[in-house]
Amino acid sequence: MSLLKSIAAAAVFAGLLAAGSARAEFPDRMITLVVPFAAGGSTDVVARIIAQRMSTDLGQQVIVQNVAGAGGSLGAGNVATAQPDGYTILMGTVATHALNPLILKQKPYDAEKDFAPVSLLVVVPNVLVVNPQLPVKTVPELLALLKADPDKYAYASSGNGTPLHLSGELFKSMAGVSMQHVPYKGSGPALNDVIANQVPIMFDNLPSSSGHIKAGTLRALAVTTPQRAPSFPDVPTIAESGIPGYETYTWNALFAPAKTPQPVVARLNAAAKVAMADPAVAERMKEFSATIVASSPEALAAHVKAEIAKWTPVVKNANVQMD
Structure with a gap:
């Protein structure tokens, strides 16, 4: 191998090492988990339980920030436009990712395109x-x-x-x-x-x-x-x-902004799964009949698509539109 080729190969190897090191360092500071509703509701409770356990696994504090307003769209919109680095994430629900996009005349975000799915956590x-x-x-x-x-x-x-x-x-x-x-x-x-x-x-x-x-x-x-x-x-x-096929429920899921690097999404997903596998967390979830899912990002993406498809005719038939 020529000297130039050796130098080039070494540079590529060093770059790969640096990239791997950068990925391994996530997170190196506090993460904000936005709850798009007021404190005290079931979404807020789930978020605080998860944030505490994820903090232990990630080695950095995950703090909950309540950003209520517009049926959850205000907080969700803030995350959609946040820096896609994994340090601002969302506790999404059926409201933020299926109903609001169908009901609101002014669309503050695209529920599928503006978020990177992380994990469907629980259904209630x-x-x-x-x-x-x-x-x-x-x-x-x-x-x-x-x-x-x-x-x-x-x-x-x-x-x-x-x-x-x-x-x-x-x-x-x-x-x-x-x-x-x-x-x-x-x-x-x-x-x-x-x-x-x-x-x-x-x-x-x-x-x-x-x-x-x-x-x-x-x-x-x-x-x-x-x-x-x-x-x-x-x-x-x-x-x-007597009504076969009827199915509705509340669900909570983690989302990051679109274009968040895949290794960061994977790290957040892994931390969420560790949290949901904790017996103490499972016991807390059982208190309010929440069923743990802890899905992959791909499964959450499919879930959002299915929820939008399910609710579209319901919203249309009910003629529900809000400013």
């Missing part, structure tokens, strides 16, 4: 609940009631365009029934009115309804996931209760 069931005074104990009984008097009954949700609103619209569409939608400014006020029998029916996140179900102030008719929730094994699914 929704639950169909009714006031105990409503004379139904099963989904078939509810369907019979709604079909007998189509204009009489209403369901509450946490707001227009929210996953809980659209869970109701999907239910109506697939079951061929009619209910008036009554939107509230959050799940809490909606639950209060269902418990008070102001509105008799609601789709809610299982964690926020579970205490009321156990206390008997709400009656759970069915969960919305394909499988029953481990915390309520006697509550059937909507799919097994």
Whole structure:
């Protein structure tokens, strides 16, 4: 080998070593995990549990930053335009990556093109609940009631365009029934009115309804996931209760900005998987019926695509558009 070729080969080898070293050094400073909702909700809880455990694995602190507003689009938009270096990441949900892109007239980001998927972490069931005074104990009984008097009954949700609103619209569409939608400014006020029998029916996140179900102030008719929730094994699914194929749930996933280097995405994915495999983390997730997934980036990308495809006709049929 000539001297020039030897020098060139050595330079290439040194470059590869340097690149490998640079990749190995990620992260070398604090990482910000943006939660696009206010503190205290289920997404915030999941984020804080994960951030603490990922900090240990990564050797750098992962801090949670709540950036609420525009149904999650404000925080998600901030991450979409952040430096693609892995130091600003997002706790995304069905709202940020499936519903908002379909509902908002002004699109602050492209849910598929503007993010690098990292991992689908958990899925959390929704639950169909009714006031105990409503004379139904099963989904078939509810369907019979709604079909007998189509204009009489209403369901509450946490707001227009929210996953809980659209869970109701999907239910109506697939079951061929009619209910008036009554939107509230959050799940809490909606639950209060269902418990008070102001509105008799609601789709809610299982964690926020579970205490009321156990206390008997709400009656759970069915969960919305394909499988029953481990915390309520006697509550059937909507799919097994007469509406085959019905499936909705809340989910939490990690995203980085688009063009984040693949080795950085891989390191974040590995840290997320380590976190989700921790028995202490698994125990915390079980407390609110969250099912651990800990997917690959590719599986998360496919999941987002499937969620957008599922919700597109629901949003169109419900004629939901927001500024």
